[in-house]
Amino acid sequence: MKPMLELKNVSHVYVNEKEASLAIDSLELAVLPGEFVSLVGPSGCGKTTILSLLAGLFPPAQGEVLYAGQPVSGPSNKLGYMLQQDYLFPWRTIRDNALIGLEIMGRKTPQACRAVDDLLDEMGLAGTADRYPHELSGGMRQRVALVRTLASDPEVLLLDEPFSALDMHIKLQLEDLVQRTLRRLNKTAILVTHDLAEAAAMSDRVILLGRRPGRIRQIFDIPLDIRRLLPTEARRDPGFQDIFDSIWEELEAEDGKEGADV
Ligand SMILES: Nc1ncnc2c1ncn2[C@@H]1O[C@H](COP(=O)(O)OP(=O)(O)OP(=O)(O)O)[C@@H](O)[C@H]1O
Numbered sequence: 001m002k003p004m005l006e007l008k009n010v011s012h013v014y015v016n017e018k019e020a021s022l023a024i025d026s027l028e029l030a031v032l033p034g035e036f037v038s039l040v041g042p043s044g045c046g047k048t049t050i051l052s053l054l055a056g057l058f059p060p061a062q063g064e065v066l067y068a069g070q071p072v073s074g075p076s077n078k079l080g081y082m083l084q085q086d087y088l089f090p091w092r093t094i095r096d097n098a099l100i101g102l103e104i105m106g107r108k109t110p111q112a113c114r115a116v117d118d119l120l121d122e123m124g125l126a127g128t129a130d131r132y133p134h135e136l137s138g139g140m141r142q143r144v145a146l147v148r149t150l151a152s153d154p155e156v157l158l159l160d161e162p163f164s165a166l167d168m169h170i171k172l173q174l175e176d177l178v179q180r181t182l183r184r185l186n187k188t189a190i191l192v193t194h195d196l197a198e199a200a201a202m203s204d205r206v207i208l209l210g211r212r213p214g215r216i217r218q219i220f221d222i223p224l225d226i227r228r229l230l231p232t233e234a235r236r237d238p239g240f241q242d243i244f245d246s247i248w249e250e251l252e253a254e255d256g257k258e259g260a261d262v
Contacts, residue, residue, distance in 0.1 A: 010028075012024045036204050036205075055079050085165070090134060
């Protein structure tokens with residue numbers, strides 16, 4: 001199977017008026033179609049930089065970023081981005097918020113509106129389409145953000161800590177919902193998270209990055225029997241703790257004397 005996304009010998013340098021600093025260094029990564037991969041590692045190791053490069057927000061200082069074998073030359077609607085904040089527009093209804101990407105692309109057809117209403121139903125948001133963001137809870141708003149991301153039917157979802165601002169039980173519910181939906185739609189996903197259990201429960205592979213400048217320190221393949229489970233089931237599996245512990249131990253070793261700054 002050919003990779004959906006590839007980073008080939010990618011380095012990135014941020015330059016400001018005072019200095020140039022290396023954020024990621026000689027990174028090699030290939031993500032297969034339909035795969036769910038998480039990026040974890042110490043704060044500042046370059047996780048968001050990697051998502052930004054994949055999204056084509058800026059080019060790497062060195063190396064190649066490929067999407068379906070072609071160089072990424074700028075943002076594409078084949079890749080959807082979901083962030084920690086929902087960024088819903090308060091003056092637009094839930095339906096109109098969910099449709100905004102399609103509207104900008106000139107693809108807001110009656111069929112697209114029906115598809116968005118169906119996605120809102122699937123996310124447990126039936127009956128909210130004509131309401132406004134301030135009438136919804138944080139977890140509901142984040143589900144609207146997911147519908148907005150999925151509405152334009154991207155092939156890849158770049159998820160930058162999308163659950164980190166939510167209460168634990170809402171976060172667990174959303175992890176299951178997102179996992180179930182992405183599997184049904186056969187999407188490829190890359191999740192950046194500080195929550196190692198979330199990474200282990202949701203992913204096919206967990207990529208642990210080392211301290212800045214970001215390099216891959218270790219790749220953890222999640223066993224097939226755990227991958228098949230929904231995240232809340234995976235967390236209860238007898239084998240789950242061992243996986244969590246092995247990622248945690250490596251992260252602690254990476255962080256060394258400074259403690260686990262995740
Ligand atoms: N626009 C920028 N200009 C200069 N340096 C930057 C810029 N954006 C990020 N950096 C630096 O590059 C490094 C990588 O940042 P990045 O946000 O990718 O890390 P991260 O692993 O996502 O961090 P965190 O886990 O804290 O969110 C950090 O040291 C950060 O300070």
